[in-house]
Amino acid sequence: MDEMDEIVQEFLVESHENLDQLDRDLVALEQQPDSRDLLASIFRTIHTIKGTSGFLAFGQLESVTHVGENLLARLRDGKMRMTPETTDVLLAMVDTVRELLAAIEADGTEGDVDVTSVVARVTAVLEGRAPAAPVEAVVDPVLDPAVDLPVTSAEVAEESREPVEPEPAVAEPVALEDVAPELPPAVPAPAPVAAAEVREPEVVETVEPVESVDAAGPQDAAEGKTKRNLAESSIRVDVDLLDSLMRLVGELVLTRNQIVRQAGEQAGGELNGAAQRLNLIATELQEGVMKTRMQPMDHLWAKLPRVVRDLGAICGKKVSLDMFGRETELDRSLLESVKDPLTHLVRNAVDHGLESPEQRRAAGKPEEGLLTLRAYHEGGQVVVEVSDDGAGIDPARVAAKAVERGLRTQGQIDAMTQGDLLQLIFLPGFSTAAAVTNVSGRGVGMDVVRTNIEAIGGTIEVESVLGRGTTCRLRIPLTLAIVPALTVECSGDRYAIPQVSLLELVALDADRAAAEVEDVNGAPVYRLRGDLLPLVNLAEVLHVESERSDGHVLIAVLQAEGRRFGLVIDRVLSTEEIVVKPLTTRLKAVGAFSGATILGDGRVALILDVQSLARNALSQEALEHGATGRESTVESTLASEQVSMLIAGIGGGRRVAIPLSSVTRLEQVPTSSVEVVGSREVVQYRGSILPLLRLDSHLGAMSERHGEDLAMVVYTAGGRSVAIVVDEIVDIVDEDTRSRSDIDDHGLLGSTLIRDRIVEVLDVRSAILAADPRFFVDADEADPYEAQLEGAL
Amino acid sequence: MSTTVTAVSADASVGHRRLVTFTLHGSTYGVSVEAVQEVLRGQMRTRIPLAPPGLAGLINLRGQVLTAIDLREQLGLPARSTDAGEPMLVVVRVAGEPVALLVDSIGAVVDVGAGQFEPPPDTLSGPSRELIRGAYKLEGELLLDLDVERAAAA
Numbered sequence: 021m022d023e024m025d026e027i028v029q030e031f032l033v034e035s036h037e038n039l040d041q042l043d044r045d046l047v048a049l050e051q052q053p054d055s056r057d058l059l060a061s062i063f064r065t066i067h068t069i070k071g072t073s074g075f076l077a078f079g080q081l082e083s084v085t086h087v088g089e090n091l092l093a094r095l096r097d098g099k100m101r102m103t104p105e106t107t108d109v110l111l112a113m114v115d116t117v118r119e120l121l122a123a124i125e126a127d128g129t130e131g132d133v134d135v136t137s138v139v140a141r142v143t144a145v146l147e148g149r150a151p152a153a154p155v156e157a158v159v160d161p162v163l164d165p166a167v168d169l170p171v172t173s174a175e176v177a178e179e180s181r182e183p184v185e186p187e188p189a190v191a192e193p194v195a196l197e198d199v200a201p202e203l204p205p206a207v208p209a210p211a212p213v214a215a216a217e218v219r220e221p222e223v224v225e226t227v228e229p230v231e232s233v234d235a236a237g238p239q240d241a242a243e244g245k246t247k248r249n250l251a252e253s254s255i256r257v258d259v260d261l262l263d264s265l266m267r268l269v270g271e272l273v274l275t276r277n278q279i280v281r282q283a284g285e286q287a288g289g290e291l292n293g294a295a296q297r298l299n300l301i302a303t304e305l306q307e308g309v310m311k312t313r314m315q316p317m318d319h320l321w322a323k324l325p326r327v328v329r330d331l332g333a334i335c336g337k338k339v340s341l342d343m344f345g346r347e348t349e350l351d352r353s354l355l356e357s358v359k360d361p362l363t364h365l366v367r368n369a370v371d372h373g374l375e376s377p378e379q380r381r382a383a384g385k386p387e388e389g390l391l392t393l394r395a396y397h398e399g400g401q402v403v404v405e406v407s408d409d410g411a412g413i414d415p416a417r418v419a420a421k422a423v424e425r426g427l428r429t430q431g432q433i434d435a436m437t438q439g440d441l442l443q444l445i446f447l448p449g450f451s452t453a454a455a456v457t458n459v460s461g462r463g464v465g466m467d468v469v470r471t472n473i474e475a476i477g478g479t480i481e482v483e484s485v486l487g488r489g490t491t492c493r494l495r496i497p498l499t500l501a502i503v504p505a506l507t508v509e510c511s512g513d514r515y516a517i518p519q520v521s522l523l524e525l526v527a528l529d530a531d532r533a534a535a536e537v538e539d540v541n542g543a544p545v546y547r548l549r550g551d552l553l554p555l556v557n558l559a560e561v562l563h564v565e566s567e568r569s570d571g572h573v574l575i576a577v578l579q580a581e582g583r584r585f586g587l588v589i590d591r592v593l594s595t596e597e598i599v600v601k602p603l604t605t606r607l608k609a610v611g612a613f614s615g616a617t618i619l620g621d622g623r624v625a626l627i628l629d630v631q632s633l634a635r636n637a638l639s640q641e642a643l644e645h646g647a648t649g650r651e652s653t654v655e656s657t658l659a660s661e662q663v664s665m666l667i668a669g670i671g672g673g674r675r676v677a678i679p680l681s682s683v684t685r686l687e688q689v690p691t692s693s694v695e696v697v698g699s700r701e702v703v704q705y706r707g708s709i710l711p712l713l714r715l716d717s718h719l720g721a722m723s724e725r726h727g728e729d730l731a732m733v734v735y736t737a738g739g740r741s742v743a744i745v746v747d748e749i750v751d752i753v754d755e756d757t758r759s760r761s762d763i764d765d766h767g768l769l770g771s772t773l774i775r776d777r778i779v780e781v782l783d784v785r786s787a788i789l790a791a792d793p794r795f796f797v798d799a800d801e802a803d804p805y806e807a808q809l810e811g812a813l
Numbered sequence: 814m815s816t817t818v819t820a821v822s823a824d825a826s827v828g829h830r831r832l833v834t835f836t837l838h839g840s841t842y843g844v845s846v847e848a849v850q851e852v853l854r855g856q857m858r859t860r861i862p863l864a865p866p867g868l869a870g871l872i873n874l875r876g877q878v879l880t881a882i883d884l885r886e887q888l889g890l891p892a893r894s895t896d897a898g899e900p901m902l903v904v905v906r907v908a909g910e911p912v913a914l915l916v917d918s919i920g921a922v923v924d925v926g927a928g929q930f931e932p933p934p935d936t937l938s939g940p941s942r943e944l945i946r947g948a949y950k951l952e953g954e955l956l957l958d959l960d961v962e963r964a965a966a967a
Contacts, residue, residue: 271876274876513859513860513862514859562862562863563862563863564862601877601878604880604910606864606865606868606880607861607864607868607880610861610862610863610864611863612862612863613861616859616871616878617878618873618876618878622857622873623857623859623873624857624858624859624870624871624872624873624878625859626859626861626871
C-alpha cells in the first residue's frame with residue numbers, strides 16, 4: 021500500500037466516496053425512477069470512474085463501468101425506463117466496481133475479480149432481454165454488506181448464508197460460494213473487524229480457504245486495525261471547521277502566553293513546570309492544526325504546464341517548464357490567494373519574458389526558453405520564484421516609461437539605481453498591457469500582483485539581468501492567523517509590527533541620537549552603516565504625543581515595497597506570536613493598521629500596516645534618497661564580465677563614463693554641507709573629511725545642477741576617499757569597448773558610444789589626483805588618518 | 814455568545830417591546846433587549862489613533878476584539894467628564910457582529926407598549942435626530958428609543 025501510486029490512492033478514496041453516494045442515489049432512484057437529476061449524477065460518477073480507470077489501465081474496471089455507463093446513458097436520455105430489474109443490475113454493477121476497487125487497494129491490481137457475468141447481465145438489460153427473476157434474490161444479499169458496511173458479522177453471515185441455498189442463477193456464483201463457507205468462523209471475531217473482512221473473501225477469490233479462515237482469527241484482528249481502508253484513513257473536513265479550530269488554537273496560544281508570563285513572574289516550581297508543559301503542548305497543537313490546513317504547492321502548479329504550453333503555442337514560443345519544490349506546503353487559504361498572482365507571473369514570463377525562437381537563436385541561446393518555478397521554505401516563509409532565461413528587463417526603458425507616464429520625474433530617476441528602477445514596474449499605473457509589451461516588455465498588471473501578495477502579508481521582488489532573464493520572487497507567510505511580531509510602545513499604547521517587515525532595531529542614546537540623526541531638508545535621516553535611512557516618527561504619523569523625552573531614539577528598521585525606512589518608536593517591548601484579528605472596514609480605512617491582536621496581558625494592540633505606513637508617511641523622494649547609496653555596490657556585481665560604467669551627466673549635455681570599479685558608492689549630500697579648507701572643497705563624511713572634485717570644472721563644463729544637494733561618486737582606496745561631484749547619475753551600463761575612440765582631452769581616456777550617445781571616459785586617476793594629489797602616494801605608507809588629514813589639507 | 818438576535822423592527826411604534834435602558838448625560842435611552850448580548854464594566858480600551866472620534870477604542874471580550882462606540886460622541890453630547898468614573902459597556906449585536914456601546918450607567922429592563930410611543934419632536938436636530946427613533950412616555954421621564962444599527966455604524 022505504501023508504494024501505491026498517489027494517483028491510484030486518490031482515485032480510490034474518491035471512488036469510495038462516489039460509490040457511497042451512488043448507492044443512495046440508486047435507492048432514491050427506485051422511488052422516483054424518472055428523476056433526470058439522479059440519473060445524471062449516477063451517470064457522472066460511473067463516467068468518472070470509467071475515465072480514470074481507463075487512464076490508470078484497469079481494464080476490468082473499465083469494461084464494467086463502460087457497459088454500466090451505456091445503460092445509464094440510455095436511462096438518462098429517456099430511451100429506457102427504470103425497472104426493478106435495471107436497478108438490480110446497476111446495483112450489481114456497483115458491487116462489482118467495489119470489489120475491483122477493493123482488489124486494487126489490496127495489491128494494486130484488479131486481482132481475479134470476474135466481471136463477465138455482470139457485463140453479460142447489463143448487456144442483457146441493454147438489449148432488452150429481461151434477466152431471470154431469481155437474480156434478484158442473489159443480488160440483494162450480496163449488496164447488503166456492501167451498502168451497509170458496518171453490519172455486525174453475525175447478521176452478515178446469516179444473510180449471506182440464506183441465499184446460498186437457493187443459489188439458482190448464474191450471477192457470481194463463485195463469489196457467493198466463497199463467502200458462505202468462510203463466514204461462520206468469522207462470527208466470534210469482534211464485530212467491526214469482521215464486518216470489514218466480510219468483503220475480503222468476496223474479492224480475493226483465489227485466496228486459499230485456510231488462509232481466509234485464519235484471517236478471521238485474533239491475529240488478523242490486529243492486522244485489520246493497522247491496515248485501514250484508504251477511505252477510512254483520510255476524511256474530508258469542512259474548511260470552516262478547520263478555521264474555527266485554528267481560531268481556538270490561536271486563543272490557546274494567547275492564554276498560554278499569559279500563563280507563561282505570570283508563571284515566570286511568580287518563580288514557583290510547580291506552576292512553572294506546568295506552564296512549560298502547556299507551552300510545549302500548545303506549540304505542538306498549533307503546529308498540528310496548522311498542518312491540517314497545509315497543502316502542497318503542487319495543487320497550484322498542477323495546471324501550470326498546460327497554461328505554459330497553451331500560451332507558448334499562442335505566442336509562438338518554445339517553452340520548457342521546470343518545477344522544483346512541488347511538495348512545499350502552504351496554508352490552504354494562502355495557496356488560494358497566491359494562485360492568481362502566480363499564474364499572472366507565469367503568463368507574463370512566457371508572454372513577455374521569453375523571446376521568440378528566432379531572437380533566442382540570434383542571441384546565442386537554445387531555441388527553447390526555460391521557465392523555472394521554485395518553492396522552498398526560508399526563515400518561516402515560503403518563497404516562490406518564477407524565473408525565465410529570457411531577455412530580461414531593461415531598467416532604462418522602465419525608467420523612460422515611468423517618466424513618460426508621469427510617475428517619476430527625470431531627476432528622481434537619475435538618482436535611482438538599477439535595482440530600484442526595476443521595482444518601478446510595481447507602481448500602479450505603470451503600465452497597460454499594450455504599452456508595456458512594446459516598451460519594457462514586462463510589468464502587465466504587476467501592481468495588482470504586488471497588491472495581492474502584500475494583502476496576505478507577503479512581499480514581491482524582481483531581479484533581472486539584461487539578456488539573461490528575470491526572476492520574480494514571492495515571499496509568503498506560512499499562515500495568516502498566527503504571525504511572529506515585535507511589540508513596541510508609542511505614546512503609552514502598544515503596537516505590533518509583523519516580523520516579516522522588520523530588518524533590525526537600532527537604539528541610540530541621547531548623545532548619539534543628537535549627532536547621528538541628521539536632517540535632509542527637514543526630513544530626518546539616520547546613517548545606517550553609511551547609508552541614509554529615512555526616519556518616520558510613529559507618534560507623528562499617528563498624531564499622538566511621544567512619551568520619550570530623554571532624547572533616546574529607538575529605530576525599527578523596516579522594509580516594505582522593496583524599500584527601507586526607520587520607524588521611530590518610544591520603546592521596544594518584546595517579540596511574541598500574535599493572532600491576527602481582522603478589523604472592521606471602518607478601521608481598515610484609517611490606513612495605518614492591518615489588524616488587531618490580543619497581547620499576553622489581555623490588552624488589545626493594533627498591528628501596524630507597514631506597507632501603508634511606507635506609502636503614506638514617506639514621500640517617494642525620501643524613500644529613494646534612502647535607497648540610493650545602498651544598491652550601488654550590489655549592482656556593480658551584475659554582469660561583471662564586461663566593463664561596467666557609471667554614466668554621469670556633468671552639464672552642457674556632456675556625459676562621462678566612470679568605471680564602476682572605481683566607484684565605492686553613490687551619495688547625496690546637502691550643498692550647504694560643503695566647507696572649504698584652503699583652496700579645496702571638502703565635506704564631512706562618516707566622521708572624516710572628504711575632498712571634493714567638481715567634475716564639471718575639472719573637465720571644463722558648466723554645471724546645470726542648482727539643487728539643494730550634490731550627487732557624489734565616492735571612491736575609496738587604502739583608507740582614503742575622494743568624492744567626484746557630478747550633475748546627475750544617468751545609468752550604469754556594460755561598455756562595449758570596440759566602439760571606443762582615443763580622441764582624448766585633458767582628464768579623459770577617450771570617448772565611446774553608449775546607446776547612440778557619445779560618452780567621455782573619465783581618466784579616474786587624474787581626476788582623483790586633482791582632488792587629492794597624494795591619494796596614491798601615501799595610501800600604503802602613512803597612517804590612514806594622518807594621510808587623510810594631510811591629503812585634505 | 815451564540816444567542817440569536819432577531820432584527821429590531823424598523824417600525825418601533827408597533828406592539829409591545831422590552832428595552833434595556835441606560836443613561837447618557839442625564840437622559841434615559843433604551844435598546845431592544847434582544848439586541849443586547851451583555852453588559853460589561855471597567856474594560857481596558859485600546860485607543861485607535863487616526864480613527865473617527867466616535868470610535869472609542871478596542872476591547873478584548875473573551876478573546877474577541879470589539880470596537881467600542883462612544884455614544885456621547887455619536888449623539889453630539891458633551892464628552893464624559895473625567896471624574897464621572899469608568900463608563901459601562903453595552904455589548905449589542907449589529908448585523909451579527911458584536912459592538913460595545915459606551916454609556917454612563919445601566920438602568921432597568923422596561924416593558925413598553927405602542928401606546929406610549931411618540932416620534933421625535935420636530936425640534937430635535939443635530940446628530941441625534943438620525944439616531945433617535947422616538948420616545949416612550951414613562952412616568953416622570955422619557956425613554957428615548959435608540960437606533961442601534963445607525964448608532965454603531967456612524
